[in-house]
Amino acid sequence: EAQVTQNPRYLITVTGKKLTVTCSQNMNHEYMSWYRQDPGLGLRQIYYSMNVEVTDKGDVPEGYKVSRKEKRNFPLILESPSPNQTSLYFCASTTRGTGNNSPLHFGNGTRLTVT
Amino acid sequence: AQSVTQLDSQVPVFEEAPVELRCNYSSSVSVYLFWYVQYPNQGLQLLLKYLSGSTLVESINGFEAEFNKSQTSFHLRKPSVHISDTAEYFCAVSEDNAGNMLTFGGGTRLMVKP
Numbered sequence: 001e002a003q004v005t006q007n008p009r010y011l012i013t014v015t016g017k018k019l020t021v022t023c024s025q026n027m028n029h030e031y032m033s034w035y036r037q038d039p040g041l042g043l044r045q046i047y048y049s050m051n052v053e054v055t056d057k058g059d060v061p062e063g064y065k066v067s068r069k070e071k072r073n074f075p076l077i078l079e080s081p082s083p084n085q086t087s088l089y090f091c092a093s094t095t096r097g098t099g100n101n102s103p104l105h106f107g108n109g110t111r112l113t114v115t
Numbered sequence: 116a117q118s119v120t121q122l123d124s125q126v127p128v129f130e131e132a133p134v135e136l137r138c139n140y141s142s143s144v145s146v147y148l149f150w151y152v153q154y155p156n157q158g159l160q161l162l163l164k165y166l167s168g169s170t171l172v173e174s175i176n177g178f179e180a181e182f183n184k185s186q187t188s189f190h191l192r193k194p195s196v197h198i199s200d201t202a203e204y205f206c207a208v209s210e211d212n213a214g215n216m217l218t219f220g221g222g223t224r225l226m227v228k229p
Contacts, residue, residue, distance in 0.1 A: 004158075035219075040124060042205060042221035043159075090158055101147045101166045101209065104217060106158035 002027045006091050013081055014115055019074045021110045023091030030096045032074040033058070033104070034066065036087040038107035043090065049074055050096065081114040088112075117142040117208050121220035129228050130198055136191040136223045138206030148189040149207040149217070150180055159205060165189065168186075176200075201227045 013019055022113045025032065033048040035058075045058030049068040063085055065077040074093075078085060088111050092104040122137040140146065147166050151159040164173040170182040180191045187204060206220040 021217075040221060042121075043219040092159075103149060103161040103164060104151075104159070106151075106160070108156075108158045114145075 002105070004091055004093055004105050004107040006089075008107065008110060009111065010111050011033050012113045012115065015082055016018050018036070019078050019110070019112075021078075021089060021091075023074045023076065023107060024072050025074075025091075025093040025105070026072065026104065027093065027095070028071065029073070029093035029105070032068065032091065032093045034074070034076045035090045036060065036085075036106075037090060037109075038087050046076070046089075065091060082113050086112060086114050117146065117210050117218045118220055119206050119208050119220035121204075121206055121223050123223050125224045125226065127226045127228060128196055129130065131195045133185070133194050134192065134196050134200075134225065136204050136206075136219060136225065138189045138191065140187050140189065140206070140208045142187075142208060142210055144210050147209045148180075148182060149209070150174075150189070150191050151207060151219075151221075153205065153206045155202070158159045161190075162204070196225070196227050198227050198229060200225060 007022045028050045032045040035043040037043050044060045046064050047066040049055045059071045091107040094102040118141045120139045128134045149164045152161040152162045153159045155161045163172050165172050165182045175177045178193045203222045203224045205222050209217050
């Protein structure tokens with residue numbers, strides 16, 4: 001089954017404790033992206049990757065890191081989480097074969113709480 | 116740069132009533148337009164999209180949206196909603212030939228009441 005898999009679904013942590021949220025897709029997609037969803041703000045892009053070893057900042061990259069060493073994986077790293085990073089996070093992917101008209105495929109989300 | 120505005124954060128409506136969720140965008144180039152739906156505790160799913168051709172696009176569950184270039188709008192409509200349509204709906208725009216993919220609106224929560 002074609003899917004984007006995020007782990008974990010729920011995570012509660014404390015300020016300053018490094019964490020990683022994993023994202024994996026099995027559709028051979030070139031493009032992957034991380035979003036955070038907050039009430040009233042919709043989805044805001046954190047980082048995106050056009051292909052392996054290529055990553056770029058989105059709208060709200062501060063406090064986050066990503067890597068794209070393999071095509072299928074795109075982990076989101078919070079080196080020193082803070083309470084303002086409490087949010088619902090989504091990973092998404094798509095093919096870029098014909099430009100920007102391909103819809104995104106989303107994971108089921110990771111709800112992160114930082115105390 | 117592109118931007119998307121969803122004018123209503125919440126839309127309460129009774130079952131079997133018609134509904135319109137509004138979406139306006141700004142862009143200086145050709146765009147592709149999308150509506151995504153998010154059911155409770157799930158990720159976003161594509162509902163429908165406008166790429167080119169007919170300005171009226173339809174989904175399999177009765178929603179439709181019309182691309183209006185002069186008004187830079189892509190409003191989502193359904194003539195008769197069901198309880199199961201309760202969800203959050205996101206409008207998104209992608210600029211042709213842009214390096215990045217999508218910009219999302221703030222979302223509209225559709226609440227269908229019996």
